[in-house]
Amino acid sequence: MDMKRNYYEDIELFSSATILVWSIVLLVFLLTLPLYLPSYNIYLFNIILVNIILAVGLNILVGYTGQISLGHAGFFAIGAYGTALIMTHLHFPFIVALIIAALIAAFFGFIIGLPALRLEGPYLAIATLGFGLTIMHIIGRWEIFGGRMGIKTPPLDLGFAGSAYSMVIEGDVKIYYLILIITVLMVIGARNLMKTRVGRAFVAIRDDDIAAEVMGVNLTIFKTMSFAVSAFYAGVAGGLYGFVVTFFDPFTFNLILSIIFLVMVVVGGLGSIMGAIMGAILITYLQYDFLKNVDELPYLGAFLVYISKQWFTVIGLANFSNIALGIIMLAIVIFEPLGMFGIWIRMKKYWKTWPF
Amino acid sequence: MIEQLFIEGLAIGACYGLFGVAVAIIYKTSEVVNFAQGEMGMIATFVTYHVLVVYNFPFWLAFLITMVFAMLLGMLIEICCLRPAKDPNVLGLIILTLGVEMLLMAIAGWKWGAEQKDFPFLLSVRKTHEIFPGLVLNEWSMGVFALSIVIMVLLFLFFRFSRLGIAMRATQQNVNAAKIMGIKVERVFSFTWAMSSLIGAIAAMFFAARSVLDPNFMMEPFMRAFAAAVLGGLTSIPGVVVGGLILGIIENFFGYAWPEWKPIVAFVVIIIIITVRPSGLFAKHFIKKV
Numbered sequence: 001m002d003m004k005r006n007y008y009e010d011i012e013l014f015s016s017a018t019i020l021v022w023s024i025v026l027l028v029f030l031l032t033l034p035l036y037l038p039s040y041n042i043y044l045f046n047i048i049l050v051n052i053i054l055a056v057g058l059n060i061l062v063g064y065t066g067q068i069s070l071g072h073a074g075f076f077a078i079g080a081y082g083t084a085l086i087m088t089h090l091h092f093p094f095i096v097a098l099i100i101a102a103l104i105a106a107f108f109g110f111i112i113g114l115p116a117l118r119l120e121g122p123y124l125a126i127a128t129l130g131f132g133l134t135i136m137h138i139i140g141r142w143e144i145f146g147g148r149m150g151i152k153t154p155p156l157d158l159g160f161a162g163s164a165y166s167m168v169i170e171g172d173v174k175i176y177y178l179i180l181i182i183t184v185l186m187v188i189g190a191r192n193l194m195k196t197r198v199g200r201a202f203v204a205i206r207d208d209d210i211a212a213e214v215m216g217v218n219l220t221i222f223k224t225m226s227f228a229v230s231a232f233y234a235g236v237a238g239g240l241y242g243f244v245v246t247f248f249d250p251f252t253f254n255l256i257l258s259i260i261f262l263v264m265v266v267v268g269g270l271g272s273i274m275g276a277i278m279g280a281i282l283i284t285y286l287q288y289d290f291l292k293n294v295d296e297l298p299y300l301g302a303f304l305v306y307i308s309k310q311w312f313t314v315i316g317l318a319n320f321s322n323i324a325l326g327i328i329m330l331a332i333v334i335f336e337p338l339g340m341f342g343i344w345i346r347m348k349k350y351w352k353t354w355p356f
Numbered sequence: 357m358i359e360q361l362f363i364e365g366l367a368i369g370a371c372y373g374l375f376g377v378a379v380a381i382i383y384k385t386s387e388v389v390n391f392a393q394g395e396m397g398m399i400a401t402f403v404t405y406h407v408l409v410v411y412n413f414p415f416w417l418a419f420l421i422t423m424v425f426a427m428l429l430g431m432l433i434e435i436c437c438l439r440p441a442k443d444p445n446v447l448g449l450i451i452l453t454l455g456v457e458m459l460l461m462a463i464a465g466w467k468w469g470a471e472q473k474d475f476p477f478l479l480s481v482r483k484t485h486e487i488f489p490g491l492v493l494n495e496w497s498m499g500v501f502a503l504s505i506v507i508m509v510l511l512f513l514f515f516r517f518s519r520l521g522i523a524m525r526a527t528q529q530n531v532n533a534a535k536i537m538g539i540k541v542e543r544v545f546s547f548t549w550a551m552s553s554l555i556g557a558i559a560a561m562f563f564a565a566r567s568v569l570d571p572n573f574m575m576e577p578f579m580r581a582f583a584a585a586v587l588g589g590l591t592s593i594p595g596v597v598v599g600g601l602i603l604g605i606i607e608n609f610f611g612y613a614w615p616e617w618k619p620i621v622a623f624v625v626i627i628i629i630i631t632v633r634p635s636g637l638f639a640k641h642f643i644k645k646v
Contacts, residue, residue: 068447115631121446122389122590123630126582130623133579137620255575259454266451312466322462329455333448334440 011195013188030180034173042172046244048284049176049183050237055264055280056190056273057233062262063270064194065226066206067116068125071132072261075231077253078105078135079238081145084153091161094169094243102235109231113224132258140250150249153242172244179240186233191273193229202226206271256322260287263325267332269341278340283325291321359491361608367497369584369604370504371562373597375577376585377511378556380596383585385528385548388438388449392456394578396433396553397560398571399460400426401475402468404561405569408476415478422561423554430553431546438549439542464571477565500562504597507555511593524548576619580607583626589636598638 004010014020034042054076061067082101086092092100112131116124139145156175159165169175193199201222204212213219242248260283268279294317295301308314336342375397382390390396403425407418433456441452479499484492515521526534527544535541563577580603588599603622611618629637 062447068450070450115627118634119630122383122450123586123634125389125450126586127627127630129579130583130627134620134623137617141616256458259458262451262454266447270447308466313469316466316469319462319465322458323466326455326457326459326462329451329458330437333444333452333455334437337444337448 011192013191027184031177034176039172042176043244044285044288046172046176046179047241047288048281049179050241050244051261051264051280051284052277053183053186053240054234054237054261055268055276056187057230057237058261059265059268059270059273059276060190060193060202060233061226061230062265063272063276064199064206065202065223066209067223067226068121069112069128069227069230070125070255070258070262071112071128071130071135072230072234073253073255073257074132074135075105075109075234076238076241076257076261077139077250078108078231079235080242080248080253081139081151081238082235083239084151084242085144087157087161088151088154093160094156094158098236098239101239102232105235105238106228106232109227109229109234110224112231113227116223116227117220129255129258132253132255136250136253139253146249148249148251150247150252152247156243175243179244182236182240186236187273187277190233194273198222198225203271260325263329267328267339269339269344272341274344275339275341278344282340283328286324286328287321291324294318294320361612362605363491363493364497365605365608366601367493367500367604368566368608369601370500370597371559371566371600372577372581372584372604373588373600374500374504374507375556375559375563375581376588376596376600377507377593378552378559379582379585380590380593381552381555382548383590384593385524386438386545388453389582389590390552391450391453391578392433392460393552393556394560394574394581395457395460395464396426396429397556397563397578398574399429399464400553400557401560401564401569401574402464405473405475405564406468422557426553426557427550430549430551433553434546434549438545461571468571470570472568472570475561475564475569477561479565481566496562496565503558503562507558508594508597515593520544520547580622583622586626586636587629589638592636592638595636595638599636602637 009015014023033045037045054072058069058072061069079098079101082104083094083097086097086100087094090097108131112128115127119127140148145151154161156169156178157166158169159167161168169178194202201212201217204215204217205219205222205226209219245252264279264283265276266279267283268277269275290297295305295314297304304317304320305314308317332339338345375393378397379390379393382388382393400422404418404422407413407421408415413421437452437456438449441448444452477496479495481494481496484494485498487493515525523534523539523544524547526537526539527541531541534544559581560574560577564573567573581600584600584603585596586599587603588595588597590596603625606625607618607621610621
């Protein structure tokens with residue numbers, strides 16, 4: 001990457017004028033997006049933005065701190081149910097409910113971070129996996145959470161519902177702007193966090209936790225903090241997700257969802273915020289749009305339908321999106337362990353040094 | 357009543373233990389936690405189902421075909437997915453096996469559909485015999501007990517006396533030293549996967565006979581079996597079996613008292629156990645390689 005000459009260059013948000021200009025162009029593009037996109041695509045963009053928040057948060061844990069979580073659907077669920085229930089029963093404004101729910105998720109992240117102090121690798125994976133499944137079961141059994149039938153989110157109210165200060169937001173486009181603002185804030189927040197003492201401590205723990213401890217990094221504090229921060233991001237994402245889909249049940253937050261979150265981070269590139277964003281965009285697009293109706297794809301669709309008729313079942317063709325995801329997961333680990341961000345870096349280097 | 361609950365817990369625990377052994381064999385030799393183990397067993401069970409229902413083969417033939425299929429599947433996964441990955445880290449290995457899991461689950465869904473099927477198994481859960489006065493045992497449990505004992509004895513003999521078993525133990529202790537000694541480590545890994553897939557397939561058939569057959573049916577038993585394996589210590593095969601038995605008994609008693617919360621007791625147990633004793637009850641405490 002580019003050489004940094006002093007500390008202030010390292011912590012700058014925009015390291016060059018080019019990046020600043022392109023960031024503004026991107027922001028303007030995102031702000032004017034609803035003008036030229038049909039409504040369904042805005043819904044897709046909302047899901048993508050939510051997943052970006054989650055992937056960036058998960059990347060703090062997996063990519064920067066080097067821990068493993070297969071239970072992020074649990075934190076996501078806490079955020080979604082927490083926000084919806086606080087708003088339904090206590091009539092708090094949306095933002096307050098969202099932050100409270102995310103803090104509850106962060107608290108659970110802290111709790112899960114405690115065993116993580118003693119566990120690593122596969123043991124940690126199975127412990128977090130157990131946590132995710134436990135949350136799913138508890139939500140499914142408890143009446144207040146709507147049980148297996150799921151719950152519907154209340155109207156998205158930025159003010160106090162039922163009073164003079166009520167300010168209801170409706171429609172995908174308005175929700176899009178709200179989510180966009182929160183996403184930009186969360187992403188910049190994550191980037192800044194990684195440039196502080198805390199972020200450097202996370203990276204030190206990833207590279208070698210024993211060495212980090214010798215250097216004076218308090219493992220207890222920073223490992224649990226990493227879980228808590230990551231869970232906070234997942235909680236915010238969950239709270240927003242609830243209002244994008246407006247209806248969810250416990251089985252929305254199953255193990256496959258946790259795996260898909262992890263896939264976003266790994267496919268995008270571990271330990272880079274841009275990678276997490278790219279991974280979230282790619283995987284969400286594939287899942288919600290490209291692979292949704294496989295049989296309608298040009299060429300490939302007809303071929304797959306033919307294969308299905310010959311050897312498989314046509315009704316089971318919907319499973320093809322999971323086949324594609326599985327192949328992507330295998331391919332990324334085997335051929336490109338650095339993910340899409342690694343490809344991007346290679347391309348950048350190639351063009352920078354082009355004739356040579 | 358208590359002894360009845362105890363013996364039923366013991367039976368399901370033996371099944372968890374058997375499946376946990378499949379996970380532990382791979383972990384022991386190559387330090388890979390195989391999250392696809394459940395789905396490998398699921399696919400093998402579907403193959404049995406297909407051969408039995410579509411081709412109307414007798415059960416012993418279907419069983420043999422499945423065993424061969426399971427071994428080939430295990431080898432195929434090792435050769436196609438694990439071997440090409442160059443020096444992956446723990447997270448990479450987890451992603452790999454999760455990828456295989458999603459792939460297998462989706463293929464099964466594509467081929468056989470998502471609807472639940474009854475698995476025609478030799479031993480039924482419903483046929484019961486009263487072995488002692490007041491103690492009823494179904495055929496399924498008897499089969500599990502018999503098979504677990506046979507497989508454990510075979511495994512013990514295999515690891516103790518056969519050349520391949522000794523080569524596997526050598527590979528587990530030190531890969532490089534094993535290579536120097538002339539052991540083809542890759543071949544050992546392939547065979548490990550084949551063997552684990554075989555044991556997993558047998559256990560999966562028992563699970564299918566107990567519940568129903570659909571592409572997701574091995575997910576929860578896999579978690580429980582993994583919990584059992586961790587409980588006993590992933591590196592000790594007798595420990596895994598004992599862990600399975602303990603988990604089965606705990607779950608059965610707990611499920612009797614609070615049936616609502618039966619599905620999560622395994623996870624609560626596993627989280628508590630690995631927090632208190634990260635290496636499990638029966639394995640030596642692992643020393644981190646620096």
